[in-house]
Amino acid sequence: MNGISFLAVIIALLMMRLDKFEPRASKGSPLQNFVQGFRFAMSDRPIRSALLLLSLMSLLGMQYSVFMPIFARDILHGGPSRLGLLMSFAGVGAIVGALHFAGRTDYKGLVEWIAATSTTCSLGIVLFSQSRVYWLSAVALLAVGFSATSQMAATNTMVQGRVPDELRGRIMAVYATMVMGVQPLGALIAGGVAKRIGAPHALTAFGTICFLGSLFFVFRVAMRLGDTQAATEPHAGLGR
Numbered sequence: 001m002n003g004i005s006f007l008a009v010i011i012a013l014l015m016m017r018l019d020k021f022e023p024r025a026s027k028g029s030p031l032q033n034f035v036q037g038f039r040f041a042m043s044d045r046p047i048r049s050a051l052l053l054l055s056l057m058s059l060l061g062m063q064y065s066v067f068m069p070i071f072a073r074d075i076l077h078g079g080p081s082r083l084g085l086l087m088s089f090a091g092v093g094a095i096v097g098a099l100h101f102a103g104r105t106d107y108k109g110l111v112e113w114i115a116a117t118s119t120t121c122s123l124g125i126v127l128f129s130q131s132r133v134y135w136l137s138a139v140a141l142l143a144v145g146f147s148a149t150s151q152m153a154a155t156n157t158m159v160q161g162r163v164p165d166e167l168r169g170r171i172m173a174v175y176a177t178m179v180m181g182v183q184p185l186g187a188l189i190a191g192g193v194a195k196r197i198g199a200p201h202a203l204t205a206f207g208t209i210c211f212l213g214s215l216f217f218v219f220r221v222a223m224r225l226g227d228t229q230a231a232t233e234p235h236a237g238l239g240r
């Protein structure tokens with residue numbers, strides 16, 4: 001069923017009609033190209049800040065899924081069906097978040113949207129970690145799924161809007177590394193911390209760290225940019 005679901009994406013790609021583009025031959029090794037993309041990402045303040053925040057969320061915040069069996073069985077006193085329902089609430093939130101972002105008619109204010117969704121996601125994780133009521137946990141996961149997906153989509157859109165075409169593949173490699181590449185490391189950290197202080201306390205600590213990171217992003221990035229349009233358009237001079 002999962003494989004069949006990819007047919008829709010494949011059909012959508014085949015239906016695209018794009019202007020012919022002749023890519024320039026890549027110079028240097030794959031590692032050198034990756035380093036070049038990483039340097040570009042780190043030199044652009046909006047891209048750097050958004051990627052680091054999303055990386056923090058992937059490293060710590062998204063580890064709630066690692067603890068889900070523990071919460072379903074030991075905290076909320078349920079079984080496999082309750083675990084499935086909790087995961088479904090997070091999935092429904094993610095679908096709603098994706099549809100909501102896809103329905104946007106403009107992409108102004110992405111930095112503010114990233115700040116809002118990351119803060120909501122962090123608070124949702126903390127609420128879920130402290131909840132002992134099933135319906136409250138479900139609502140918290142619904143908010144986490146919605147905000148996490150929206151944050152990822154907004155970050156991806158902002159990055160794509162600022163990067164030049166010749167560096168797009170390299171920047172997206174950096175994006176994938178900083179988002180998906182850190183999740184297994186986060187799972188290892190989550191297991192070690194939970195073993196010592198328990199899953200609820202570990203998830204509370206992770207959510208709190210993500211919340212502090214979101215506040216830092218709000219005050220040091222979102223509030224200082226001022227012109228939200230500037231956060232979605234590429235600039236000739238980087239590092240500002």
